[in-house]
Amino acid sequence: MAEKERVETSEAQIAVHWQEEGYYYPSTKFVAQANMTDETIYERFSLDNFPNCYKEYADLLEWYEYWHTILDTSDAPCWKWFVGGKINASHNCIDRHLKNHKNKTAIHFVPELEEEKTEHITYQELYVRVNEFAAILRDFAGLKKGDRVTLHMPMCAELPITMLACARLGIIHSEVFGGFSGRACADRIVDSQSNVLITMDAYYRNGKLLDHKQNADIALKLAKEDGQIVDKVLVWQRYPGKNSSPAPMVENRDYFVNDLLKDYYGARVAPVPIAAEDPLFLMYTSGTTGKPKGCQHSTAGYLAYATGTSKYILDIHPEDVYWCMADIGWITGHSYIVYGPLSLGASTIIFEGVPTYPDAGRAWRIAQDLDVNIFHTAPTTIRALRKIGPDEPAKYNYHFKHMTTVGEPIEPEVWKWYHKEVGKGEAIIVDTWWQTETGGFLCSTMPAITPMKPGSAGPAVPGIHPVIYDEEGEILAAGSGKAGNICIQNPWPGAFQTIWGDRDRFVSTYYERYNKDPNSKDWRDWPYLTGDAAVQAEDGYYRILGRIDDVINVSGHRLGTKEIESAALVVEEVAEAAVVPVAHDIKGKEPDLYIALKPGVEPSEALSKKISDAICEEIGKIAKPRFVLLVKDMPKTRSGKIMRRVLSSISNNKDVGDVTTLANPEIVTEIQEMMKKK
Numbered sequence: 001m002a003e004k005e006r007v008e009t010s011e012a013q014i015a016v017h018w019q020e021e022g023y024y025y026p027s028t029k030f031v032a033q034a035n036m037t038d039e040t041i042y043e044r045f046s047l048d049n050f051p052n053c054y055k056e057y058a059d060l061l062e063w064y065e066y067w068h069t070i071l072d073t074s075d076a077p078c079w080k081w082f083v084g085g086k087i088n089a090s091h092n093c094i095d096r097h098l099k100n101h102k103n104k105t106a107i108h109f110v111p112e113l114e115e116e117k118t119e120h121i122t123y124q125e126l127y128v129r130v131n132e133f134a135a136i137l138r139d140f141a142g143l144k145k146g147d148r149v150t151l152h153m154p155m156c157a158e159l160p161i162t163m164l165a166c167a168r169l170g171i172i173h174s175e176v177f178g179g180f181s182g183r184a185c186a187d188r189i190v191d192s193q194s195n196v197l198i199t200m201d202a203y204y205r206n207g208k209l210l211d212h213k214q215n216a217d218i219a220l221k222l223a224k225e226d227g228q229i230v231d232k233v234l235v236w237q238r239y240p241g242k243n244s245s246p247a248p249m250v251e252n253r254d255y256f257v258n259d260l261l262k263d264y265y266g267a268r269v270a271p272v273p274i275a276a277e278d279p280l281f282l283m284y285t286s287g288t289t290g291k292p293k294g295c296q297h298s299t300a301g302y303l304a305y306a307t308g309t310s311k312y313i314l315d316i317h318p319e320d321v322y323w324c325m326a327d328i329g330w331i332t333g334h335s336y337i338v339y340g341p342l343s344l345g346a347s348t349i350i351f352e353g354v355p356t357y358p359d360a361g362r363a364w365r366i367a368q369d370l371d372v373n374i375f376h377t378a379p380t381t382i383r384a385l386r387k388i389g390p391d392e393p394a395k396y397n398y399h400f401k402h403m404t405t406v407g408e409p410i411e412p413e414v415w416k417w418y419h420k421e422v423g424k425g426e427a428i429i430v431d432t433w434w435q436t437e438t439g440g441f442l443c444s445t446m447p448a449i450t451p452m453k454p455g456s457a458g459p460a461v462p463g464i465h466p467v468i469y470d471e472e473g474e475i476l477a478a479g480s481g482k483a484g485n486i487c488i489q490n491p492w493p494g495a496f497q498t499i500w501g502d503r504d505r506f507v508s509t510y511y512e513r514y515n516k517d518p519n520s521k522d523w524r525d526w527p528y529l530t531g532d533a534a535v536q537a538e539d540g541y542y543r544i545l546g547r548i549d550d551v552i553n554v555s556g557h558r559l560g561t562k563e564i565e566s567a568a569l570v571v572e573e574v575a576e577a578a579v580v581p582v583a584h585d586i587k588g589k590e591p592d593l594y595i596a597l598k599p600g601v602e603p604s605e606a607l608s609k610k611i612s613d614a615i616c617e618e619i620g621k622i623a624k625p626r627f628v629l630l631v632k633d634m635p636k637t638r639s640g641k642i643m644r645r646v647l648s649s650i651s652n653n654k655d656v657g658d659v660t661t662l663a664n665p666e667i668v669t670e671i672q673e674m675m676k677k678k
């Protein structure tokens with residue numbers, strides 16, 4: 001390959017030295033069965049046909065009252081979709097399938113222990129269980145439309161049952177990833193003002209039954225200190241009828257759902273017609289600064305977008321067996337384990353555990369036994385499976401027609417392994433780029449229409465119109481070889497509506513940067529800032545380079561540096577903390593934590609561990625730093641700013657560059673020496 005020409009860039013731009021990969025094409029067999037093979041879809045969803053094109057997605061749903069206004073921009077940039085419509089997400093994911101499919105599996109729940117049997121929940125059974133639990137929410141917990149309820153649940157069938165029971169009544173669910181700490185749960189309870197918490201006693205991870213109920217006790221105590229009282233805790237049981245947690249049940253506060261259910265046997269709760277733009281759920285996400293943001297997703301727009309993209313990009317048909325290995329505690333699980341697949345009447349798999357327990361063949365045994373034909377996971381998992389079990393997929397007789405990668409950029413080498421070994425050269429791959437905020441996909445190839453290109457997310461999906469700006473607001477054209485801030489020019493139905501309780505932050509974080517007129521009611525004046533850096537190739541395909549700011553993406557999970565640093569500062573002895581991302585061959589990135597101690601405090605191993613433990617406690621194990629380095633001082637600019645760039649170079653064994661302008665250049669060599677000893 002010829003050496004790439006050097007691209008001249010200004011300081012406002014990012015140069016990209018990128019080797020173009022060749023195309024991969026779908027098989028005729030795949031194309032023959034695909035949901036979308038009509039290339040005119042791009043034309044139908046062009047800007048000329050915006051916003052009316054999204055009627056196609058709205059029409060995939062059943063409505064109590066059809067909408068009259070497709071897009072209302074009067075409260076820009078809080079867009080309202082399908083105004084006037086009344087709908088219920090629980091009805092669309094369950095009731096509407098009963099007529100033809102009641103005896104079909106909606107959810108396969110696969111326990112982590114292989115000796116435990118997979119549970120197959122039919123649409124009829126899902127209907128029964130959701131109705132009975134909805135009755136508990138309404139009649140026992142006293143919840144009603146518009147109330148928020150926090151869920152802190154692991155991967156189990158009871159999680160979508162709980163979500164869909166909330167949706168049935170218009171209760172806004174806010175699920176906190178099960179692996180998050182009691183502290184993280186408390187912050188989200190407080191921010192959303194929930195007075196009911198729904199949790200589970202225990203779950204399996206890596207062969208161990210973990211006590212999860214204890215987190216509820218911590219969360220309630222901390223939430224109370226911050227002024228939010230939770231008066232009821234509903235506890236699902238990993239083994240119905242048996243308590244698997246040593247944490248005591250608090251009288252008149254904690255209730256086992258399985259005890260309550262006895263009083264609600266046979267209860268039926270009619271789905272409540274919900275206004276299209278009423279919220280369906282909150283999903284908290286970290287930013288670089290400040291507290292986590294509660295992304296508020298709408299009912300109709302969100303569901304229409306999750307359904308449409310599941311149908312055309314994931315190519316889900318009602319007869320497919322679909323397995324997304326993400327956690328429902330993240331947006332991927334909400335859109336593409338629960339709402340999208342169930343809205344389409346497919347069978348969706350919920351796997352409790354890790355794909356490497358008890359060995360690296362586990363995932364492929366599940367795929368073989370359930371005859372999975374659509375598979376969805378993240379680069380971090382692909383890298384892990386590639387590392388520990390490169391020959392495992394070939395040992396099992398499963399056949400995927402379609403695979404997804406999501407969450408972070410995938411290296412072309414890893415993509416090729418995924419295609420050849422996991423996909424057995426048969427499956428097509430979609431590399432879907434999107435965010436918690438966007439509700440559904442932004443960029444991806446259309447599986448039967450646009451060819452794949454390893455490492456590249458592909459063109460925008462129909463109806464999404466990106467633009468890449470440099471720092472100055474100049475548009476970077478396709479093929480320029482320069483990366484910049486990728487923005488979306490137009491609204492779309494899946495986009496979040498606001499940050500819960502903080503409209504100003506919503507506007508300033510996502511819309512202020514390239515806004516053309518703050519008083520404008522025209523969507524053309526409000527490009528949506530994704531916060532990612534991207535480059536567009538000559539053929540229109542986008543390659544995402546990661547966050548413009550320095551959020552650390554560990555195993556596909558976005559962690560705010562500020563959140564980690566704040567957690568470190570909880571430890572009394574800590575004066576300053578700086579987190580930088582370090583490349584990790586499986587997790588993608590992992591955090592290194594630099595700590596400056598308060599004067600007079602002696603560094604010690606015990607103290608490093610205490611700080612590391614504090615982070616696991618405050619945020620969760622996922623944020624555990626690789627190293628905690630207790631340094632004498634942080635490298636700082638003369639104005640006192642910590643030079644994260646320098647720390648990051650040290651952590652990643654890179655040249656630190658010119659440090660002579662620092663206030664304390666001598667510290668750099670000292671830290672480099674420390675790192676060498678690690």
Ligand code: WT7
Pocket residue numbers: 285330331332405406407408409410431432433434435436437457530531532544545546547556557558
């Ligand atoms: C950030 C969003 C989308 C659900 C999972 C993560 C990165 C996501 C890709 C991809 C390159 C990707 C971006 C994005 N990202 N998918 N296919 N290729 N980067 O949701 O936690 O909100 O994170 O993940 O940086 O902004 P999230």
